[in-house]
Amino acid sequence: MSFSIDDRVLAVAGIAQALQQVRRIAETGHSEASVVRTAMDSVMRIDAATPAEVYGSALQVEPGLRVVRDYFRNQGKDDLLPRLALSVMQLERRFVREGATVDKVSAGIARAAGIAREQGDSNHPDVLNALGALYADTISQLKPRIMVQGNPHYLGQAAVVSEIRALLLAAVRSAVLWRQLGGSYWDFIFSRKTMLEAIERKVR
Numbered sequence: 747m748s749f750s751i752d753d754r755v756l757a758v759a760g761i762a763q764a765l766q767q768v769r770r771i772a773e774t775g776h777s778e779a780s781v782v783r784t785a786m787d788s789v790m791r792i793d794a795a796t797p798a799e800v801y802g803s804a805l806q807v808e809p810g811l812r813v814v815r816d817y818f819r820n821q822g823k824d825d826l827l828p829r830l831a832l833s834v835m836q837l838e839r840r841f842v843r844e845g846a847t848v849d850k851v852s853a854g855i856a857r858a859a860g861i862a863r864e865q866g867d868s869n870h871p872d873v874l875n876a877l878g879a880l881y882a883d884t885i886s887q888l889k890p891r892i893m894v895q896g897n898p899h900y901l902g903q904a905a906v907v908s909e910i911r912a913l914l915l916a917a918v919r920s921a922v923l924w925r926q927l928g929g930s931y932w933d934f935i936f937s938r939k940t941m942l943e944a945i946e947r948k949v950r
Contacts, residue, residue, distance in 0.1 A: 749927040753797040755944045760920030763810030772896025785916035786868040790859040818942040838921035854880035878908030881915040
C-alpha cells in the first residue's frame with residue numbers, strides 16, 4: 747500500500763500537536779483536554795485503516811498542521827518545539843530496533859486501552875497515569891533521552907509529569923506512523939515546499 751505526502755503531513759502534525767501540549771503543560775500546568783484526548787486516542791488506535799483514522803479524522807490534527815505550517819513559513823513561536831520534535835524522531839529510530847521494548851509498550855497500551863474503556867474517556871487521569879508510567883519504564887530508558895524544559899513548579903507535580911510522559915508516548919507513536927508512511931529527515935529538506943502545499947490544502 748502506498749501513501750502520499752498528504753498522509754505523511756498528518757503524522758508530522760500528530761507529533762507537533764502532542765509536543766505543543768507538552769510545552770504548554772510544562773510552562774503553565776494546563777493542557778487542552780480535547781487535543782490531549784486526540785493524542786491518547788492515537789496511541790490506542792494501533793490497527794486504524796488510514797492515517798486520518800489514527801487521529802479520528804484529519805480535522806483532529808488541525809492544530810498540529812498549523813504548527814507545522816508556521817514552522818515551514820519561519821513563523822514558529824516556540825524555538826524549543828522543533829528541537830523537541832527532532833529528539834522524538836531520533837528516539838523513534840532507537841525504539842523500533844528494541845523488540846523487547848516494543849512488545850512491552852504494546853502490552854502496556856492494551857492495558858491502558860482497557861482502563862480507557864472502563865472510565866469512558868481516554869483522557870482520564872488513570873489512563874494518563876498508566877501511559878505516563880509505561881513511557882517512564884520503557885521508551886524513557888532509551889537514548890537520546892528527551893529533556894523537557896518548563897516551570898519547575900509544574901514539573902515537580904506528579905500529575906503534570908504523567909501527562910507529559912503520556913504525550914511524549916503519543917509523539918513517538920506519531921513518529922512511528924510517519925516512518926511507516928515513508929517519512930524521513932530528507933522530507934524537511936527536499937520536500938518542504940510539497941509538505942507545505944499539502945498542509946495548506948487541509949488548513950485554511
